[in-house]
Amino acid sequence: MDGKVDVEITAEGGAAVAAFKSSCMCDVEGISAAGRRVREYVEENHPRRLVFDFSEVKFFSSQVLGLLLDTRAKVAESGGEVVISGINPQLHRVFKITNLDKIFQFFDDKQGAVETANTN
Numbered sequence: 001m002d003g004k005v006d007v008e009i010t011a012e013g014g015a016a017v018a019a020f021k022s023s024c025m026c027d028v029e030g031i032s033a034a035g036r037r038v039r040e041y042v043e044e045n046h047p048r049r050l051v052f053d054f055s056e057v058k059f060f061s062s063q064v065l066g067l068l069l070d071t072r073a074k075v076a077e078s079g080g081e082v083v084i085s086g087i088n089p090q091l092h093r094v095f096k097i098t099n100l101d102k103i104f105q106f107f108d109d110k111q112g113a114v115e116t117a118n119t120n
Contacts, residue, residue, distance in 0.1 A: 006030075020054055
């Protein structure tokens with residue numbers, strides 16, 4: 001598995017999408033860099049909904065959970081929300097075990113998360 005962490009941030013409809021482009025998100029420096037990119041985007045654009053798309057991710061370290069929680073707090077400051085799309089069942093178990101499935105909304109795919117943002 002490639003340890004390089006890459007995130008692509010785009011505006012799609014009424015949502016911002018942060019799509020992780022790495023199958024293995026375990027590089028500490030890479031996750032920190034991705035977190036900085038997401039934080040800068042949030043500070044500049046104040047999205048009402050930020051979708052984290054995990055469709056290409058097969059494994060992630062616990063540092064990714066910290067990135068999600070930090071981003072959620074920052075987005076909430078301006079009345080927005082963070083949702084998660086495309087996460088595989090094995091990774092979703094991590095959210096259930098940590099009870100984070102209670103604070104994030106999950107969508108099967110990015111399109112569903114973006115379409116829901118457009119109807120709210």
